[in-house]
Amino acid sequence: MAVLPDLSVDIGGLKLKNPVITASGTFGYGTELTPFFDPSLLGAIIVKGLSLKPIPGNPPPRIAETPCGLLNAIGLANIGIQAFIEEKLPMLTKIEAPVITNIYGHTVKEYADLAKKIEKVEGIAAIEINISCPNVEKGGMAFGTDPDTAAMVTGQVVSNTTKPVVVKLTPNVTDITTIARAVESAGAQAISVTNAILGMAVDVTTRRPKLANIVGGLSGPAIKPIALYLVHKVVAAVRIPVIGLGGIMDYRDALEFLLVGARAIQVGTANFVNPKTAIEIVHGLTDFCSREKISNINQIIGGLKTI
């Protein structure tokens, strides 16, 4: 029998056995989908975005479906970093895949405090910073829309941890490359592109917004072309690895992101539609490489032919 292709990738010092990661907020606290497959088989797991204090989240309705997409305004509901470490992490450490915590704060200091807390904890392999949330000190514009603020958040986290730091960018900017370069300069080991895109929907019968929060984040296949373009741009702008996500539903979608240069990919909304998506992508990439006689996945990454 043929030798299995090598799917392992290196994300800023973090070694993954394959490039398939579950996206924050779409995989619970990491163990909920074990009835469907063993998460140890994934490249890594990113858990629900965590804040210093527990957050109840937004009033319902929190979700609305749009053509090939999902709008959500969960309001970053989470149990808080402390409860996560005490109640969820012990179960997670049994999983033989790196666990990445996704964090967000309302102020730069909150990000720093989260980094300090996580630094002391074993069993967390890396930190992903969500900078798509409103900066309460700066009038509510997202941290990730301004290069200086993005760099400041990144710098504060990097200087308070020895773990690899991934910065997850917001797509809602004029030029994503300026933000990407800013966080790279500030010490990020990798960049995730993209978070959900701002959107809204209206129920014409009730004449109300479909989300109680009015505005939400759009994810799912609808945004795939936009996400792919942003990844393509960021890959060209920075040297650090880029993790691609946005609308990935199967291994062919994953390949699109790898071809434009993503070193790994994340599966988000697809987990809701088919909870086995992530593991099926691992299998799909393995089969694809075998079929195409590709011994190492790195041969595909950035392999887009443009001439």
Next chain:
Amino acid sequence: MAVLPDLSVDIGGLKLKNPVITASGTFGYGTELTPFFDPSLLGAIIVKGLSLKPIPGNPPPRIAETPCGLLNAIGLANIGIQAFIEEKLPMLTKIEAPVITNIYGHTVKEYADLAKKIEKVEGIAAIEINISCPNVEKGGMAFGTDPDTAAMVTGQVVSNTTKPVVVKLTPNVTDITTIARAVESAGAQAISVTNAILGMAVDVTTRRPKLANIVGGLSGPAIKPIALYLVHKVVAAVRIPVIGLGGIMDYRDALEFLLVGARAIQVGTANFVNPKTAIEIVHGLTDFCSREKISNINQIIGGLKTI
């Protein structure tokens, strides 16, 4: 029998008998779809984007389908303003709906020259400025991504015409309200939101971009939630009328845009799927108003309930 509801709206001095307009680049030069319905029944018609000189357009493939969306990189192919005036306009003037020309230039001066040319022509009711195209003098960033450049283009067109000027914004910006306010201050009589969103797609079999141009504009239902959110924001930011578009496929989609405050709507990609979409939306709005006992469409505009 009941009196028909009044669907007429006023867009910066331009009176439309109903709020349904066909979007630039999706309705040809205005008469191609007459086998399907009489365009005189529409609120207005916006023709294919015109430049000073004819433009052959991009090499194929120019289009690619994405989940609930269409990527296009037509390359603004058009016959040029002169040929349009000589060959197409005579046929168009027989249509009893205002004809709006959509224009774009590579430099600010080209926009001004186009405005001068159009000013002399009868049968053109208004000008829509496409500012989503690359500014060759400023390194290729789109005119519409910078408030000053957007204002400069708007000002040049406004000062060279007595016709109402509509500025069509690009969605690819961090804060669309700053651009909206800039073009309003520069004298625009109305604003269209939104043009297509930058995106790309890859054919994993050939490992090539699906568009020869690599990058294209995403349109269709996939972008509707994003477009709706942008319209919602712009409506709150300016006093001039806003025309909403992006993914409108039927009268219910149109109602979503009217409810968030769009004074009129445009139908783009939907024309390709069902060439009768625009007229069906006119009928759909009429029936809706009759059913809901709404005598004037202005009672719906901005009628979103948020508390």
Next chain:
Amino acid sequence: MVEETVALKSNQQIGTNIWLMEFRSTLLASHAKPGQFLMVHLGERTKDPLLRRPFSIHGIQDGDKVMILYNVVGAGTSLLSALKEHDIISVIGPLGNGFTLPRPSEKAILVGGGTGLAPLFFLAQVLQKDQRNTVTLFLGFPTSQEVVRIQQLKDLGVNLSLTTEDGSLGIKGVVTDLLDQRLSNKGTTKPVIYACGPPPMLKTVAQKATTLSLRSYVSLEGYMACGLGICLGCAVKAAHGETKPYYYVCQDGPVFPSGMIDWEVL
């Protein structure tokens, strides 16, 4: 909880916009409890609509036949209704908590509005099998056009009463009228109420139950993206004094003791 790919045994229209779908699954049939639900995939051919749709388990028959009773209300259910015998779908389940069954001493009153009948049929199946107490079932529909599954319910031996809003079948009125009437009848032991239907109906039931200090369970239909507890999309506001600000319909429910829910904002 399993994901299974099943071939439809049948999928038929049985009322105005109402369809009954049947497939065989020993696994689901043997594990399912009344009040639990399934997340049904709409088919591999399209990504629009994107998400699975939640449906109550309507009943189990012949040991392995699982039934879903559904209303065609939008794009997703319209796609489902186009499926034919032998077509393949993926279902995930059984999900959620299910109804807490009455104690042997208690009488159960089931109250259903429209397709709220869906999970109550299964509950009636199970309770009638127990043969401890005859189940009382009150069902309300807009018109006789929407009335379905009556013969099958009668076959179960339940004590059935009907209302229609236009009076075209059964008693003219809404289903909570029947409940009112029954509860004003002080003679009998305190019943446990099981309700499923539109939110205003559930609210009325909850209020009556509170007033009369009755135990009552309501099955809610929140918007769901995953059904698996991972999206946190299906929040409902918990009643004042509960330990959590929100409950999640797919995990903490879909069945709730009516006192747990904040009915002001539902």
Next chain:
Amino acid sequence: MVEETVALKSNQQIGTNIWLMEFRSTLLASHAKPGQFLMVHLGERTKDPLLRRPFSIHGIQDGDKVMILYNVVGAGTSLLSALKEHDIISVIGPLGNGFTLPRPSEKAILVGGGTGLAPLFFLAQVLQKDQRNTVTLFLGFPTSQEVVRIQQLKDLGVNLSLTTEDGSLGIKGVVTDLLDQRLSNKGTTKPVIYACGPPPMLKTVAQKATTLSLRSYVSLEGYMACGLGICLGCAVKAAHGETKPYYYVCQDGPVFPSGMIDWEVL
């Protein structure tokens, strides 16, 4: 050009991934010319895939029966293949220019690769009805599995030869081998060539035609969004020296004299 909503008369699999769809439309049947195409809507239940799909008119029978022969290659054709008798679809057509028929004195050679057969069947129908000259039809397929509609073509009375790449039916090789052979046969009058199939095959045909100064028409399959001349999506590069830089397949074609196309970039 009309938009018509039609009920399917049949939609059947007739080969590996190949289906034949039939519906009645007096309007389309009476106006359609060989080489023209239809834009077929994929149904109201979903927006994914979004766009209509272009298909050649495969033939007209019994005065009003319109046929489409299609290959299931992706999501859109997969959706189409799930449609059953009586299902309703919207079609727009007839679109495009169609084949320029041969002069009475000319012999026609039709060359089809795979489902390139689709429009050639209709062309053969029309030419055979003329009875002026027996039509020669060369068809190539990967294997015998993809070979369809042979009996019907024989019934038309065409002079048919087949190739398969694996030799499982007809002559082993590609369809342009047959053309080579026929054209090396100098005796006869100059034929007009009509070709439809994958671009490399069309390119070979075009080159042979140029070399031998033969008139040849190719039917192209560009990516189309509208099929109506309004999106400018279906551009193909015109040959050097043509008056336009690009032709539009839906308007200027889908049939082109092979000399009009720049084959270097196709």
